[in-house]
Amino acid sequence: MRVKLLSHTELEAVKYVLRVKNVSFDPSQLLDHVVYMFEIEDCSRVTTHQLVRHRLASYDQESQRFSSASREGFVTPPSVQSNESAMRVYDQALKAAYQAFESMIALGVPKEDARYVLPNAIKTKLVMTVTAKSLMHIVWQRTALQAQWEIKEVVNVMLNLAREATPELWTKIIER
């Protein structure tokens, strides 16, 4: 899994306007005005299904209608990886699904229909633009104790990147 921050609102530019207009800087008022654009790569569709449920963001995701699945392009959860028997079952299931996909393509079934047999473990890529306010809500929900390991990993990286990019905003909010 890889998360990259592609761009973000320059907080200094916004603060300059506040100074010129004699308005005091209150980070909580700017949460709607700071946006981050992320690239998220090679996490499973299980995770992106959860991520896109956060509707106050913009997403564009690799489409399975057009891009090909690859045999290597699957995520294996640690609970499966650490269990030899489960790993065998998992591997067989993925192999069977992938072979079925390939066979259907060979039989002339379009990708958009052949993809129905592909599992949720398949790796995907997406770009996401989100406000600080919406990201904070995502962080609050998806880094909670009961959140799933993979989305927790993704969102923790997003949080670190956002904090690094606009520390003033996040530090002041977290201090509250």
Add this chain to the structure above:
Amino acid sequence: MKVSLVWHTPNPERTIAVAMRRCYSTKPIEDIEVELEQKGREYWKYLLTRALQDKSLDVFEHYCLELLIEDTPEAEMRRVATAYPFIRLLPLNGRDWLVAMNARTLIEMWRDEIHKPFASTIVERLNANGTSPVFNSVVFGV
């Protein structure tokens, strides 16, 4: 009404094109960016035109704008913000506002006769600043 550009997504047209290519490409983002740089503005123009034709306005949501709008009454700003829920307002003092929006909202506003004058003032500012010339030309014909 006076519009100033406080911040916008860097390299807006390439950003929109990246979002569009993301849907169709398995490549990492850096490879998509290199590919788009190599193919140049004419290709971005082609992609933006396709997005408009296909009504795939979601890709324009990644081009974000932070504006300072001065000398505009509260009633007008609230009317616009109510019509377009993705606009975020921060009242500064009296008739001055910090306004966050994205290019999709700007397109939808510009297509709406009621709000077109408001959108046109923003487009004029983008044009005067030389911001997103390909986007301005493809979408607004300016």
